[in-house]
């Protein structure tokens with residue numbers, strides 16, 4: 405069983421707001437619902453990001469709305485059938501990346517620093533965040549396909565009180 409950690413030292417959903425969690429939680433100007441593909445964890449630029457599990461760096465990229473991103477491949481038996489499932493954790497809008505593709509990492513290892521790259525360039529104050537996704541494939545398209553709520557690995561969502569990373 406691959407144990408799961410948290411991506412930041414202090415983990416709380418941006419502004420404690422449901423529209424920064426996973427799913428059809430956002431609205432367009434006309435009121436129709438729109439997907440948010442992951443969780444936004446509150447984080448000013450320059451905070452350390454950690455591997456949530458032992459795994460391998462599948463991708464390091466700097467493209468589009470995600471900006472600088474690290475994609476970690478790891479296994480986790482999320483459906484509890486006794487078989488490890490391969491998942492990907494995407495860390496986005498980073499200001500610095502400290503790992504390279506193909507590198508093996510251990511849970512808690514520093515992957516980079518939070519930032520405001522990609523479409524987060526206008527973020528200020530408490531809106532600065534780590535956009536974090538759990539995926540079933542490394543590079544899915546837009547929308548929710550190829551993704552799970554991060555709840556499947558964390559088991560709880562820090563909407564109000566921050567969850568602090570255990571010192572290991």
Ligand SMILES: [Zn+2]
Pocket residue numbers: 440441442443444535536
């Ligand atoms: Zn986001």
